[in-house]
Amino acid sequence: MAKAISRKSASADMPKSSFMKKLRGQKQLMFMSLPIVVYILVFSYYPIWGWTMAFQDYSPAKALSEQKWVGFKHFAFLFTDDAFLRVLRNTVAMSLINMILGFVTAILFALLLNEIKGRFFKRTIQTVSYLPHFLSWIIVTGIVATSLSVDGGIINVVLMKLGFISEPIMWLSIPKYFWGIVGASHVWKELGWNAIIYLAAITSIDPSQYEAAEIDGANRYHKMMFITLPGIKSIVVILLIMNMGWMLEAGFEVQYLLGNGVVVDWSQTIDIFVLKYGLQIGNYSLATAAGIFKTLVSITLIFAANSIAKRLGEDRLI
Amino acid sequence: MNTKKIRVEPIVFHTLNGLLMIAIAVITLYPFLNTFAVSMNAGNDTIRGGIYLWPRVWTDQNYRAVFANGHLLNAFWISVARTVIATVLSLFLTSMLAYTLSRKDYVLRKPITILVVLTMYFSAGLIPTYFLMKDLHLVGNFLVYIVPGLISAFNMIVIRTYIQTLPEGLIESAKIDGAGDFRTFISIILPLCQPVLATVALFVAVGQWNSWFDTFLYASSKQNLSTLQFELMKLLSSSMNLNSSIASSSGADPSAAAQNMVTPVSIRAAITIVASVPILMVYPFMQKYFVHGLQLGSVKE
Numbered sequence: 001m002a003k004a005i006s007r008k009s010a011s012a013d014m015p016k017s018s019f020m021k022k023l024r025g026q027k028q029l030m031f032m033s034l035p036i037v038v039y040i041l042v043f044s045y046y047p048i049w050g051w052t053m054a055f056q057d058y059s060p061a062k063a064l065s066e067q068k069w070v071g072f073k074h075f076a077f078l079f080t081d082d083a084f085l086r087v088l089r090n091t092v093a094m095s096l097i098n099m100i101l102g103f104v105t106a107i108l109f110a111l112l113l114n115e116i117k118g119r120f121f122k123r124t125i126q127t128v129s130y131l132p133h134f135l136s137w138i139i140v141t142g143i144v145a146t147s148l149s150v151d152g153g154i155i156n157v158v159l160m161k162l163g164f165i166s167e168p169i170m171w172l173s174i175p176k177y178f179w180g181i182v183g184a185s186h187v188w189k190e191l192g193w194n195a196i197i198y199l200a201a202i203t204s205i206d207p208s209q210y211e212a213a214e215i216d217g218a219n220r221y222h223k224m225m226f227i228t229l230p231g232i233k234s235i236v237v238i239l240l241i242m243n244m245g246w247m248l249e250a251g252f253e254v255q256y257l258l259g260n261g262v263v264v265d266w267s268q269t270i271d272i273f274v275l276k277y278g279l280q281i282g283n284y285s286l287a288t289a290a291g292i293f294k295t296l297v298s299i300t301l302i303f304a305a306n307s308i309a310k311r312l313g314e315d316r317l318i
Numbered sequence: 319m320n321t322k323k324i325r326v327e328p329i330v331f332h333t334l335n336g337l338l339m340i341a342i343a344v345i346t347l348y349p350f351l352n353t354f355a356v357s358m359n360a361g362n363d364t365i366r367g368g369i370y371l372w373p374r375v376w377t378d379q380n381y382r383a384v385f386a387n388g389h390l391l392n393a394f395w396i397s398v399a400r401t402v403i404a405t406v407l408s409l410f411l412t413s414m415l416a417y418t419l420s421r422k423d424y425v426l427r428k429p430i431t432i433l434v435v436l437t438m439y440f441s442a443g444l445i446p447t448y449f450l451m452k453d454l455h456l457v458g459n460f461l462v463y464i465v466p467g468l469i470s471a472f473n474m475i476v477i478r479t480y481i482q483t484l485p486e487g488l489i490e491s492a493k494i495d496g497a498g499d500f501r502t503f504i505s506i507i508l509p510l511c512q513p514v515l516a517t518v519a520l521f522v523a524v525g526q527w528n529s530w531f532d533t534f535l536y537a538s539s540k541q542n543l544s545t546l547q548f549e550l551m552k553l554l555s556s557s558m559n560l561n562s563s564i565a566s567s568s569g570a571d572p573s574a575a576a577q578n579m580v581t582p583v584s585i586r587a588a589i590t591i592v593a594s595v596p597i598l599m600v601y602p603f604m605q606k607y608f609v610h611g612l613q614l615g616s617v618k619e
Contacts, residue, residue, distance in 0.1 A: 019425070026424060028499035033418040036411055036469060037430055043450070043466055044437040050446025109342070112335055121336070127602050128343045131350075134597045136528030138551045139590050143349040145554070152367040154348070188345070200613055220331065253531070257554065271444070278445045279535070291443030299439055 054289035074289035084290065086265055087273040090179075094269065095250040097183040099243050105187050106194035107236065111224055113195065114202050126199075129192025137189075137253035144185050144258065148172055172258060175266040182254050182267075197239070198232055205231040241309045245302035248294045270294050350594070357381070357588040361581030380588035383580045389541060390549055394592070397546040400463040401526040408468045408522045409515055415469065416477035417503045421489075438471040444535075451536055460543060462536045463526070473518045476611055480514035481507060517611030520604045524597060546593050553586045 054074055056067040078084045109129070116122040132140060147154045148171040156168035171177055209227050218226070252271035259267030268276075270290055278287030351371050356364055357380050359373035368374075384390050418424055419431050441447070447466075456462040484507070492502040508515070530547035537543040601608075 022423070023425060026426075026499075029418045029421060029424050030426065032414050032500060032503070033424075033426065033430055036415045037433065040434060040437060040469060044442070047442030047446035047450045048440075050442055050449055053445065112338065115331070115335055116339060117332070121339075125339045125343055127605060128346050130601065130605070131346060131598070134524050134528075134601050135594055136530065136547050138528070138530055138547050138554065139594060142550070142554050142586065142590060143353070146353075147349060152369075154352070154370075191342070192346075196609055196612055200609065219327075257551070274444050279448065284445050288443060288445045291445060295440050295443060302439055 058285045074286050087268045091250045091269040098186045101183045110195040110198035132189040133193035141257040173262045175263045178263045178266045201232040201235045241305045245305040353587045353590050357591050360579050361584035379579045380584045384588045393544045393546045393549045404464045404526045405523045412473050413477050416474050420478045420481040434471050457536045458540050516607040550589050
């Protein structure tokens with residue numbers, strides 16, 4: 001990315017006098033952008049100073065000079081702490097499940113929706129499919145909890161009518177179902193939204209490829225396998241790699257809202273750990289250390305993903 | 319044999335595929351229709367179960383209870399206020415920054431772009447951010463809904479990419495006419511950016527309207543700053559408790575509350591509908607914009 005920018009702004013390298021003249025001519029541009037730069041420095045960069053808390057036994061009552069510095073004590077504690085290792089496992093597991101389910105369902109949905117011939121029908125389905133994306137997780141988890149409830153929840157009602165189960169299951173109280181429920185909730189919420197980009201990629205495939213294949217006697221499945229899927233391969237690869245970077249971003253809202261005391265060992269993520277230790281228990285240093293760990297891993301993964309993508313010859317990434 | 323196969327296969331495929339699509343639409347829509355039915359049904363009747371798509375005992379008591387309850391009404395207006403104010407401000411500031419960073423000759427273009435784009439990759443984290451809000455006296459202050467999220471790097475990139483597709487000549491001819499950058503931005507760029515601004519406005523407004531975590535973190539002790547989503551969240555977590563204070567203290571119709579016409583379950587359904595209707599009314603019309611906007615965003619630099 002940096003390279004791309006430097007190439008474009010190469011015109012900035014010019015003799016000093018004309019540079020100063022240019023600077024004066026760009027007063028308005030600076031007036032328009034520099035206040036926003038200050039704002040970004042304050043809200044996004046300045047708080048990083050707070051990372052020092054992770055290396056102290058921080059106490060809000062004391063001044064900075066009185067804080068006790070403890071080095072990597074909190075980080076060392078995290079990696080021997082069963083509770084932290086558990087939330088780390090939950091975070092990685094849930095983001096993998098969400099990612100794989102999300103990709104497979106969105107691609108399948110895009111492929112099948114693309115086969116629909118009626119324009120009005122296709123548009124209607126697509127519009128309906130976007131809807132849950134715009135709803136808050138509060139509403140969605142409310143819907144999930146209602147649908148899974150033991151007294152009259154639609155899932156239990158349907159499963160019982162079909163004879164799969166003889167009595168209602170308390171889905172949200174059984175730890176082994178929690179990850180699956182979170183994954184399914186994500187699919188329900190984001191299916192249509194995630195498919196947008198694939199549908200756009202499919203429509204940009206040259207139609208003459210399909211015509212040529214038809215002449216060669218290809219059927220629907222051949223065309224899907226050998227034209228459509230390869231046609232969207234590059235966008236799939238990009239998105240897959242980029243999503244790797246968000247491995248520790250399993251989210252927080254769903255798990256916080258759907259979790260309960262019974263499933264707590266399987267539901268809590270790093271973000272919930274930070275919230276609990278930081279703002280509820282008041283162990284700011286430990287919570288900040290966990291937050292730093294998450295950020296550093298994410299940055300590493302994102303830059304690794306970027307360089308992999310670059311090596312694969314995909315240059316559309318940041 | 320062969321011709322017969324060709325004729326049958328498409329019919330089978332299209333029928334099954336059509337049915338699958340209808341099934342997806344049903345699974346997506348059913349929970350809303352069910353919630354709507356519950357919200358229009360008398361609370362004490364809903365407890366008996368069996369409400370699916372149609373109310374059994376029609377009533378508007380649940381909605382009356384929502385809008386007669388001072389807390390909920392106030393939360394509704396706070397949600398509206400934060401959404402409108404933050405969307406307008408964010409749109410203006412983000413597009414102004416995007417305009418300056420779209421000017422290829424701007425000398426600070428490169429450092430500012432890097433500074434902004436980097437914010438997509440890291441965050442200081444919950445605890446340091448919380449302390450910053452505290453130091454800025456934003457905790458327990460309405461401004462905490464507006465100020466922290468005004469500039470998003472992603473939205474900035476989407477708008478900047480769009481501005482770069484506009485013909486360069488427009489800006490040059492404005493310059494020749496003696497317009498400064500600010501006037502060029504206001505009177506030429508902004509009006510031309512309508513499609514992309516519609517997309518970003520939708521993203522920002524939906525994010526604001528749906529937000530509850532900032533209320534939870536920074537204003538949970540201030541009832542007068544509560545939002546609709548936060549009230550809904552409180553109801554969700556107390557939904558086991560049947561005679562919650564909201565249902566019994568609702569000023570709509572004391573006798574109705576006494577008869578349990580209004581229950582937490584029915585109130586929750588009514589709030590859910592109130593919280594989703596604005597979105598339901600807006601997003602279908604924005605479809606062509608956000609589909610395009612999403613593509614712009616994925617083709618970053």
